Amino acid sequence: MNSRFTSLYVTGGLFMLLFLIGSLQFDHFGSTRVLANLFTDNAFLAITAIGMTFVIISGGIDLSVGAVIALTGVACGVLIGEAGLHPLVVFPLVLIGGGLFGATMGALIHYYKLQPFIVTLAGMFLARGLATILSDKSVPIDHSFYDAVADFGTFLPGDAWVGASTLILALVVAGAVVLAHYSRLGGYIYALGGNAQSARLMGVPVARTTISIYAISGFLSALAGIVYSFYTFSGYSLAAVGMELDAIAAVVIGGTLLTGGSGYVIGTLIGVLIMGIIQTYISFDGTLNSWWTKIVIGLLLFAFIAMQRLLTARGNRGMAHA
Amino acid sequence: MSLLNLSGIEKQYPGVKALDGVDFQLREGEIHALLGENGAGKSTLVKVMTGALEGDGGSMAYLDKPLKLKSTAQAQSVGISTVYQEVNLLPNLSVAQNLYLGREPKKFGLIDWKRIYRQSREVLKRFALDIDVTQPLSSYSVAIQQLVAIARGVDMSAKVLVLDEPTASLDAGEVEQLFDVLRELKSQGIGIVFITHFLDQVYAVSDRITVLRNGGLVGEFETAGLPREELVGHMLGKELQAQAHRAPERDDRAAGEPLLELDDVAVRGSLQPTSLTVKRGEAVGLAGLLGSGRSEVCRAVFGVDKKSSGALTFSGRERSFRKPAEAIEAGLALCPEDRKASGIVGPLSIRENIALAVQARRGWWRPMSRTEQQELAEKFIAELQIATPDADKPIEQLSGGNQQKVILARWLATNPELLVLDEPTRGVDIGAHAEILKLIKQLCGEGMSLLVTSSELEELVAFSDRVAVMRDRKKVAEIEGEEISENRIMQAIAEA
Known part of the structure; x- marks a missing residue:
């Protein structure tokens, strides 16, 4: 077994274990339908968390993602619902806007040597504030395109609905894997998280890489905002409050080191699914308070951080002996 | 032929003159030791010649053409590579990734891993290293990491290789292995700048020596023609004197138990x-x-x-x-x-x-x-x-x-x-x-x-x-x- 993938195996194993427990306990839990719904319901979180994965691998953090989702939603609501623009005109605009928003934060972090935590915290307040100014009420989106998107998709065996959200997520995952492992930028991102100083000395274009990382995260947050609006048919400035923390949790449960330098997109996807399946379990149970989701995720986070600590310590010992 | 020619390099830090009109010349196919005590300006000079730092004055010529370095990336692209004391590679990436980061061969726009692994193995063979290049660099000893760093530098078609205290964390056998590699590279016409504080090693591999002291150039010497005592004298800023002198007013303190x-x-x-x-x-x-x-x-x-x-x-x-x-x-x-x-x-x-x-x-x-x-x-x-x-x-x-x-x-x-x-x-x-x-x-x-x-x-x-x-x-x-x-x-x- 390749030790680099240990945390990935643990995450994958945990998901299967949870799925198995649920299936044994409840009828209809172990079905393709439940699985498909996991993807549909969590697509926006997964898309955001994948952007977050790159940020964390590079050694940074992006707290603005939840607010960007809300801002994107409200912008879509105002532009489509109120101004009556066609979604296909609005989407490119908000996606570019999200990318630029992230790029600006990346540039501030790099050129002014600021902490990503503080810069993206500021970005979070800014985006949330802008969303509220655009509209402090939920803006309904009523457009034929949205109806078409909702109908787009196909049933797989077992009444499993694979819709637009899931397909977009699949595209994002594929793109992210290619970016991480088959592009130079991907290598640079891992390099930056490994040791920024060394990376610079090895000729990694640090400025370009940092800006790209936060631009990717901003772009994917905006995309998640669009997918979220497919889900809610509205834009609301208080949507996705605290979602940046869910995304970070998913990334960590997915096996990415918070200190940077190591992690996998697939791990993050499974991390999101684990969080989703806990929620599904609790709703199947029906008697448990939904806050149990948070408690279980909290415990899982502790367990995973402890595990990472152990794995890193073992890695270092291996180095000393080699 | 002169590979690298620095003349009159100046560098001012707040309150300190780190380099004061230093000249340095590196020839093709030589190992040139750069020596000096703490604060002599060695590391500043290295930073200037590798693009990590811009000098305030002086000029630099590379292959007899003037060169102005803005970054380490630029230095690498023209053929000046540096290996630092602390291995400045990325422990979290695989050996192969470390060798090819930023210059990965591609196929259909995607990184061609097969080719990277194959080339990595070939490159490392030149250094008598037969290791699994897909494993993270951190799973190997510092000596191997050091050799990988040098391999990366050389493989980037380096003509100038700057080694900043490469032997600080190596044991005797590993040092020999490194020196064999250096001699081999030298015979291929590569110019090597070798910074160390081990005098034995200076005499073991270097052809010429440049000594710095307090940011100034003391001199450039042929290793073979420079006795050790004279070298130490140059480094410490003392000439050997004919007779010993002792601080005169010493009281005879009867030291106790x-x-x-x-x-x-x-x-x-x-x-x-x-x-x-x-x-x-x-x-x-x-x-x-x-x-x-x-x-x-x-x-x-x-x-x-x-x-x-x-x-x-x-x-x-x-x-x-x-x-x-x-x-x-x-x-x-x-x-x-x-x-x-x-x-x-x-x-x-x-x-x-x-x-x-x-x-x-x-x-x-x-x-x-x-x-x-x-x-x-x-x-x-x-x-x-x-x-x-x-x-x-x-x-x-x-x-x-x-x-x-x-x-x-x-x-x-x-x-x-x-x-x-x-x-x-x-x-x-x-x-x-x-x-x-x-x-x-x-x-x-x-x-x-x-x-x-x-x-x-x-x-x-x-x-x-x-x-x-x-x-x-x-x-x-x-x-x-x-x-x-x-x-x-x-x-x-x-x-x-």
Whole structure:
């Protein structure tokens, strides 16, 4: 077994274990339908968390993602619902806007040597504030395109609905894997998280890489905002409050080191699914308070951080002996 | 043919002239050692020639064409590669990724891993390395990492390879392996700049030597025609003189019984078995070049580094200090080498800085009153003539020499039996320099024992009752009484 993938195996194993427990306990839990719904319901979180994965691998953090989702939603609501623009005109605009928003934060972090935590915290307040100014009420989106998107998709065996959200997520995952492992930028991102100083000395274009990382995260947050609006048919400035923390949790449960330098997109996807399946379990149970989701995720986070600590310590010992 | 030609390079840092009109020339197919003590300007020069830093003045030519470097990436792209002391690769990436980061071969726009792995194995074969290139770099020893770093540099079609202390963490066998590689590269016409503080290694591989001192160029020499003693003299800024001279006004201090005895004390990885005795009321100097093990002795004595073997006797009892607090408790004090990083607490006042060690010794649950602190501070400000309007000035606003005096005061306030001073006069202006020396003598007169490292030979000669000479992480000579002279110390440092 390749030790680099240990945390990935643990995450994958945990998901299967949870799925198995649920299936044994409840009828209809172990079905393709439940699985498909996991993807549909969590697509926006997964898309955001994948952007977050790159940020964390590079050694940074992006707290603005939840607010960007809300801002994107409200912008879509105002532009489509109120101004009556066609979604296909609005989407490119908000996606570019999200990318630029992230790029600006990346540039501030790099050129002014600021902490990503503080810069993206500021970005979070800014985006949330802008969303509220655009509209402090939920803006309904009523457009034929949205109806078409909702109908787009196909049933797989077992009444499993694979819709637009899931397909977009699949595209994002594929793109992210290619970016991480088959592009130079991907290598640079891992390099930056490994040791920024060394990376610079090895000729990694640090400025370009940092800006790209936060631009990717901003772009994917905006995309998640669009997918979220497919889900809610509205834009609301208080949507996705605290979602940046869910995304970070998913990334960590997915096996990415918070200190940077190591992690996998697939791990993050499974991390999101684990969080989703806990929620599904609790709703199947029906008697448990939904806050149990948070408690279980909290415990899982502790367990995973402890595990990472152990794995890193073992890695270092291996180095000393080699 | 000249590969790299730097002339009149200047670099000014706030308050220091790091490089003052330095020339450096590297030929094709040579190994050129760049030598100098701490603060000589070696690393600044390396940074300038590798694009990590821009010089303030002077010019650079590469293959006889003028070259202006803006970044390390640019230097690499024209063929100047650097391998730093700490392996500056990425431990979290695979060996192959480290070799090809930023220049990965692609197929249909995607990185072609098959080809990277194949090429990596071929490249490493030239270095006699047969390892799994898909594994993370961190799973291999430092020596292998170092070779991978060099392989990366060479494979980027480097014509100039700069090696900054590449052997610092290698053992003898690994050094030989590295040297074989260097000789092979040299025969291929690559010019190698080799920075080290191991003189044996300089003589083992280098063809020419450039010596820097205090930011200035001392000279460029053919290795074969430069005796070791002369080289050490150049590095330390001393010419060998015909006759020994001794500080004249030495009082014969009858040294008492042994206070500190080291019996074959060794620290894994940094100090070979070393024996040394410091008697009561005696000042023992530790001489040696940078990296010779001077500071390591101090650190081992004080319990900063844990000794791996040997016995340490202090004040008649065998001790094994596990941490500095225990050494302080026993009556030792250490003024560390790097004042800024491990001595002063910048924003705190002089008073607080002085009171620190006394307070630590008393235990934090028995705080010193403000008046007690004030009295203590005022006493030492007067005694050591610390130039300050009052005791409340933050220490970071003092000059280097006065900061050093405050650190001294901090430790003197604990009334130590043995005071260990690691380079007490580094970065201190001339006036304060003399005062610190005077103070050392005075303390000895009062019965305190001192263990002092210094790279200034005349200083060692001036205050030492005995000088222990360190080389290659162990003691190689001990010079006593009338024998102590700059010449003798230099000879002992240089002996092969």
